[in-house]
Amino acid sequence: MAGFDIKKIAEELKNYDGDEVRIMEVCGTHTAAISENGIPSMLSDKIKLISGPGCPVCVTVTAVIDKLIELSMRSDTVVLTFGDLIRVKGTSMSLAEAKGEGAHVKMVYSPMETVKLAKEDPDHNYVFAAIGFETTTPVYAMVLEEAEKNNLDNLKLLTSLKTMPEVIRYVVKNGGGIDGFIAPGHVATITGSDIYKELSEELGIPFVVSGFEGAQLLLTIYSLVKMKGKGGFKNLYKSAVKEEGNIKAKEIIEKYFKASDASWRGMGKIPGSGLILREEYKKYDAGSDMLDEDNMPPGCRCADVLVGKIKPCDCPMFGKKCTPDTAHGACMVSTEGSCYNYFVSGRR
Amino acid sequence: MCVAIPGRVISMDGTKATIDFSGNIVVADAGLVDTKVGDRVLVHAGCIIQTMSDELADEVESLMKEIEDLSN
Ligand code: SF4
Numbered sequence: 001m002a003g004f005d006i007k008k009i010a011e012e013l014k015n016y017d018g019d020e021v022r023i024m025e026v027c028g029t030h031t032a033a034i035s036e037n038g039i040p041s042m043l044s045d046k047i048k049l050i051s052g053p054g055c056p057v058c059v060t061v062t063a064v065i066d067k068l069i070e071l072s073m074r075s076d077t078v079v080l081t082f083g084d085l086i087r088v089k090g091t092s093m094s095l096a097e098a099k100g101e102g103a104h105v106k107m108v109y110s111p112m113e114t115v116k117l118a119k120e121d122p123d124h125n126y127v128f129a130a131i132g133f134e135t136t137t138p139v140y141a142m143v144l145e146e147a148e149k150n151n152l153d154n155l156k157l158l159t160s161l162k163t164m165p166e167v168i169r170y171v172v173k174n175g176g177g178i179d180g181f182i183a184p185g186h187v188a189t190i191t192g193s194d195i196y197k198e199l200s201e202e203l204g205i206p207f208v209v210s211g212f213e214g215a216q217l218l219l220t221i222y223s224l225v226k227m228k229g230k231g232g233f234k235n236l237y238k239s240a241v242k243e244e245g246n247i248k249a250k251e252i253i254e255k256y257f258k259a260s261d262a263s264w265r266g267m268g269k270i271p272g273s274g275l276i277l278r279e280e281y282k283k284y285d286a287g288s289d290m291l292d293e294d295n296m297p298p299g300c301r302c303a304d305v306l307v308g309k310i311k312p313c314d315c316p317m318f319g320k321k322c323t324p325d326t327a328h329g330a331c332m333v334s335t336e337g338s339c340y341n342y343f344v345s346g347r348r
Numbered sequence: 349m350c351v352a353i354p355g356r357v358i359s360m361d362g363t364k365a366t367i368d369f370s371g372n373i374v375v376a377d378a379g380l381v382d383t384k385v386g387d388r389v390l391v392h393a394g395c396i397i398q399t400m401s402d403e404l405a406d407e408v409e410s411l412m413k414e415i416e417d418l419s420n
Pocket of ligand 1: 305316
């Protein structure tokens with residue numbers, strides 16, 4: 001990226017006075033990085049950043065949480081989960097609340113801990129709440145690889161796995177008019193950058209793969225402003241994202257999972273937008289089929305936020321009834337969520 | 349779930365890598381990549397998901413510095 005004059009770029013972005021440009025950052029980690037680096041305040045009002053559907057917790061339907069609660073209430077079962085998911089409400093309560101009522105719920109840092117726990121305690125079933133995108137799926141595949149090696153029949157996954165291309169097509173069709181996408185950097189380390197190049201050609205909208213540092217994000221936004229209306233593709237995160245991605249990870253995903261339809265919070269079922277266990281590995285499934293019900297909390301507008309139709313602060317409950325301490329919807333619970341990040345950084 | 353910033357591998361023990369994130373030491377699984385001591389890596393959910401090429405990462409660091417100077 002040598003040759004860019006970052007000072008000049010920053011000035012241009014602040015003083016930009018052309019047509020409005022609406023740029024969506026798809027990935028939740030980008031949403032968090034944009035807030036942490038104070039990027040919105042460095043841009044002209046004519047450049048709008050819109051946060052998209054790439055926060056795994058935010059797109060998980062309530063049926064999945066309800067099922068996890070049901071499993072965790074069983075005397076022989078322990079549900080393992082990432083920290084954020086534990087606080088999201090299902091139809092009537094969250095996993096954290098269920099835990100308060102005696103359910104077996106444990107927060108872990110990595111899904112790989114499931115293997116160790118299942119090995120040490122053969123009398124209990126260990127179920128991991130396997131949510132996430134292409135970045136996390138190979139980690140679940142590695143968990144299964146270890147389960148196979150160790151003949152573990154007390155390790156299971158409750159899967160609610162999503163993939164990016166179809167939901168991006170959905171956002172373009174149903175969202176609030178996006179002029180350019182900041183492609184999800186970490187998803188791209190696994191899938192490779194080529195899928196975004198293809199999407200940019202198919203949709204006629206520019207895509208730029210970006211890292212997470214402030215300078216990279218500014219360069220990405222600058223590129224997307226220049227590319228508006230022209231389409232095109234750039235990879236500004238070549239140090240981590242190769243055209244072909246991580247082949248080893250893609251192979252292990254392919255071994256255990258296959259494409260399927262998936263239900264997204266507030267968006268319904270999107271064909272071909274998820275992954276499920278292959279038939280031969282169904283013995284590791286904790287009951288992931290047909291988990292489509294989506295009982296959003298009344299009045300929560302996460303669905304419109306996730307596709308860029310409204311900004312979090314346009315939700316009447318934002319910052320009033322709904323804050324990180326009194327979170328109403330999933331988008332305010334997760335540290336990668338749009339509402340949470342708008343709230344903590346004062347982004348508007 | 350994602351750690352946005354790369355860390356550096358400081359030791360390896362089979363498929364387990366010990367990684368230094370500017371002083372924070374984390375152990376991660378290295379089963380998804382070919383990696384060695386000294387590599388810069390991205391970690392997600394307890395696993396290394398990619399090794400980074402050093403030269404380009406340094407370029408980003410120098411860009412970072414420029415932007416930091418700008419906001420001072
Ligand atoms: S502010 Fe709260 S209620 Fe409104 S959309 Fe966000 S999470 Fe839902």
